[in-house]
Amino acid sequence: MKIKIVNNLDITLGTPINLEIIDNTNGSQIGTLQYGKIQTGGEEEKSLDLSGKTINNNLKFIITGKTLGSEGKVITINTGSSFKISVSFVNLKASQANAYISAKSFFKTDGTTITHQTFKINSAAINNGNISFNINNNFPFPITLKLTLPDVTPQGGGEPLTRNYNIVENSSISDNIDLSGYNIILTNDSLRYQTEVTISPESGVSYNIQSSDNINFDVSISDLYIDSKSSSIIVNQISIPDIYKNINFDNFSSVKFSSGIIKVRLKNNFPISIGSPFTVELIDGNTQNLIGTLNFGKISPGNESTQTLDLSGKTISNNINIKVTGQSSGSEGNPVSVDPEASCEAKVSFENLVAEEANAKIPAQTYTVENKIKVNSDSLKLNFAQIESGLIKFNFNNNFNFPIYINLKIPNIVSIGGDTLNQRIDINPNSQQEFNIDLENYIIIPINDSLTYKADVSINPDPNQFITIRSTDFIKIDATVDRLKFKEVNASVNLSVDFPEIDEELLSEPPDELKNFNLDNVIFTLIFENMPANLSVDITIISIKSGKEKILPIKFGIAQGVKDSVVLDKNGVNGDMSSPTIVDLINDLPERIKVSGNIKLFGDNVSLKSTEKLNIKYKVKVPFQFSLNQTSIEDTVKLDLDDDTRDILRDNLVRTNLIGTIVNNTPLGGELMISAGDSVKGVYQDLLTSPVGFDIANINASGFTTSPKETNFTFELTKEKFLILANANKIIINVTLYDVAKAAVRSTDYIIVKDVKLSGTGRVYIKDDNK
Numbered sequence: 001m002k003i004k005i006v007n008n009l010d011i012t013l014g015t016p017i018n019l020e021i022i023d024n025t026n027g028s029q030i031g032t033l034q035y036g037k038i039q040t041g042g043e044e045e046k047s048l049d050l051s052g053k054t055i056n057n058n059l060k061f062i063i064t065g066k067t068l069g070s071e072g073k074v075i076t077i078n079t080g081s082s083f084k085i086s087v088s089f090v091n092l093k094a095s096q097a098n099a100y101i102s103a104k105s106f107f108k109t110d111g112t113t114i115t116h117q118t119f120k121i122n123s124a125a126i127n128n129g130n131i132s133f134n135i136n137n138n139f140p141f142p143i144t145l146k147l148t149l150p151d152v153t154p155q156g157g158g159e160p161l162t163r164n165y166n167i168v169e170n171s172s173i174s175d176n177i178d179l180s181g182y183n184i185i186l187t188n189d190s191l192r193y194q195t196e197v198t199i200s201p202e203s204g205v206s207y208n209i210q211s212s213d214n215i216n217f218d219v220s221i222s223d224l225y226i227d228s229k230s231s232s233i234i235v236n237q238i239s240i241p242d243i244y245k246n247i248n249f250d251n252f253s254s255v256k257f258s259s260g261i262i263k264v265r266l267k268n269n270f271p272i273s274i275g276s277p278f279t280v281e282l283i284d285g286n287t288q289n290l291i292g293t294l295n296f297g298k299i300s301p302g303n304e305s306t307q308t309l310d311l312s313g314k315t316i317s318n319n320i321n322i323k324v325t326g327q328s329s330g331s332e333g334n335p336v337s338v339d340p341e342a343s344c345e346a347k348v349s350f351e352n353l354v355a356e357e358a359n360a361k362i363p364a365q366t367y368t369v370e371n372k373i374k375v376n377s378d379s380l381k382l383n384f385a386q387i388e389s390g391l392i393k394f395n396f397n398n399n400f401n402f403p404i405y406i407n408l409k410i411p412n413i414v415s416i417g418g419d420t421l422n423q424r425i426d427i428n429p430n431s432q433q434e435f436n437i438d439l440e441n442y443i444i445i446p447i448n449d450s451l452t453y454k455a456d457v458s459i460n461p462d463p464n465q466f467i468t469i470r471s472t473d474f475i476k477i478d479a480t481v482d483r484l485k486f487k488e489v490n491a492s493v494n495l496s497v498d499f500p501e502i503d504e505e506l507l508s509e510p511p512d513e514l515k516n517f518n519l520d521n522v523i524f525t526l527i528f529e530n531m532p533a534n535l536s537v538d539i540t541i542i543s544i545k546s547g548k549e550k551i552l553p554i555k556f557g558i559a560q561g562v563k564d565s566v567v568l569d570k571n572g573v574n575g576d577m578s579s580p581t582i583v584d585l586i587n588d589l590p591e592r593i594k595v596s597g598n599i600k601l602f603g604d605n606v607s608l609k610s611t612e613k614l615n616i617k618y619k620v621k622v623p624f625q626f627s628l629n630q631t632s633i634e635d636t637v638k639l640d641l642d643d644d645t646r647d648i649l650r651d652n653l654v655r656t657n658l659i660g661t662i663v664n665n666t667p668l669g670g671e672l673m674i675s676a677g678d679s680v681k682g683v684y685q686d687l688l689t690s691p692v693g694f695d696i697a698n699i700n701a702s703g704f705t706t707s708p709k710e711t712n713f714t715f716e717l718t719k720e721k722f723l724i725l726a727n728a729n730k731i732i733i734n735v736t737l738y739d740v741a742k743a744a745v746r747s748t749d750y751i752i753v754k755d756v757k758l759s760g761t762g763r764v765y766i767k768d769d770n771k
Helices: 582-587 643-652 719-727
Strands: 002-007 012-023 029-035 043-047 059-069 083-088 096-100 104-113 119-137 143-149 152-154 161-167 171-178 182-185 190-199 206-210 215-235 238-248 252-268 278-284 290-296 304-310 315-317 319-328 344-361 365-374 380-398 404-414 420-427 431-438 450-459 466-470 475-498 502-505 517-519 523-529 534-545 548-558 564-569 592-609 615-621 625-628 631-638 653-664 670-678 683-686 692-694 705-707 709-717 730-737 740-744 751-762
Touching: 002 012, 029 043, 059 083, 104 215, 119 143, 119 161, 161 171, 190 215, 252 278, 252 290, 290 304, 315 319, 365 475, 380 404, 380 420, 420 431, 450 475, 534 582, 548 564, 548 582, 564 582, 643 653, 643 719, 653 670, 653 692, 653 719, 670 719, 670 751, 692 709, 709 719, 709 751, 730 751
Parallel strands: none
Antiparallel strands: 002 043, 002 083, 012 029, 012 059, 096 206, 104 190, 119 171, 119 182, 119 215, 143 161, 143 190, 152 182, 238 319, 252 304, 252 315, 252 344, 278 290, 278 319, 344 466, 365 450, 380 431, 380 475, 404 420, 404 450, 475 592, 502 592, 517 625, 523 564, 523 615, 534 548, 534 592, 625 740, 631 730, 653 709, 653 751, 670 683, 670 692, 670 730
């Protein structure tokens, strides 16, 4: 109890001032208070502790004390002045009271907390759940209670959930409200509820009230299930419970990989991030050995992440355990809606697996191997062929631990009767077998340049037995065509053969006699009959002399099935007057000659038979007509005389003639000169004072000789000329041929210098003993 004295007198109160509080009902003293000096206009407040005291509704306050008056001062006293006492009660709490209670209402808002260890609800649609109220009225009079849940409304729309209760004195009631079909909104994890309590005590009745009397309100929520898809929640950071999954394989017991990967793709369909870390462990269930670990970082909502595990060199059994661990950062304070069907989608795939070795069950199976045997080339494409002889050689290699059975078909090889070629071959485990097919009298019809064979390969191991297979195991089929010889073919031909290249030295030092001869013509003729295909010839002849080249291109074509010929002569190729010509090249007396090029045989639907031969003829005509610039022909004759003979000739010859005969069987005229000299010194001198001329032989209208002409000559040698001859060891006969514009010569033509001798007069000494 607080009691305040306010001094409104014109004089000071105190000291002291005593205050006594009396229970006016029974005259008992409740307590006393003492105040000090209180100046005019001042005040002082004292408190009296009422703890443990009982008071009635009638109190008396007695104030005693003194005043110091005006303390010798003259004052004017206001008759209306006074001092007053004000009483107030603070923090009263009664343990018991007898009181008259008036009817009244009071309002209170409170809340009940709804929490979860992994998320906070912001708003939620309730699928199932209850909110329970237990209301205790401990007062000695009845109450009326209106309960309102302002944040609980029907999902279809409407007013907040409200309940009204009438509770008699000193009693309690309970209520269980089904929240199914309602929406709720939480504020700071709390669901608000409001109570409006109205009390209606009986008028004029004093009620005994205890401190323990109250209205007790208990709230509980049970079995609350929310529609997360239609709710807004804040998800806390959580650790994801370990997830285990086992995968078993029935078709193998173990496998070792030489290469390959396991790819794991995680797609986050949750509205919250997962990961950082998020770990997937693969564990061999038989050995408990760790196969590998995949670590994922943070995966945001709607995103995905892929990690791969390299299986190279790893051996796994047919029992694999998968362990998934990780955590989530939640919704990071943001409200989200959670689809109950949402998940973290995981996709596991194996890529590029190559097993080094496996122990597995191999099911019975048949598969087809299809391959081609190339029988055509760029130059020959068969349309049809009847085979005279030849083989297809197959080499089968079975490296597996079980037998294989092969049904071989070659659809484009048929017998003359039209039956397709079929063969059955059985190959033992871990074995190699060769198989030859004789193609005699078969017909082949290639498709796309090849023979296609189909091998239906069947295997039938024990399905309940584990068989060891390795990456080096294989079934291999090789096929080749060997020594094919055809009776008849029809083909598209495009043969191109390089002409054998020639690069030869020809006349590095031609005889001087040839340098002035020029052939008038050379005729080379090629004749082609009944060509089975088109023919194209492209050859280049190059003559090289003193570093300079003359190029003769020879190009011509022959149509399929016709007779034709090609002529090379002084008029070019087939008279095209191209230059140079074959005659130009020969007359040039080349030091080197080069020949290169190619010949092509081409055409479609070319039919060839082994009984038919290609007919190519040729002929060469050299009408040995030529032109000639003046030239000389020399011949050297050794003069073999002993010294005595030479002395006799020098001492006794008085007059000497050099005589001889020239026989000319050529269309060429000329002149003769004879010289003599010492071959060691290399000095020669003419014996004749002038050359001996000779005429051409008798010739016909074509310029060829018909009979020779002889020319005799006699020259008297002077003493000086004779001594030259007597001292010489060699004689040189030189024939100079005159220029000729055109001449014809044959291998039987000749020029002969014959019967060359000395004729003369000399002294003869006869020794006679008697004369």
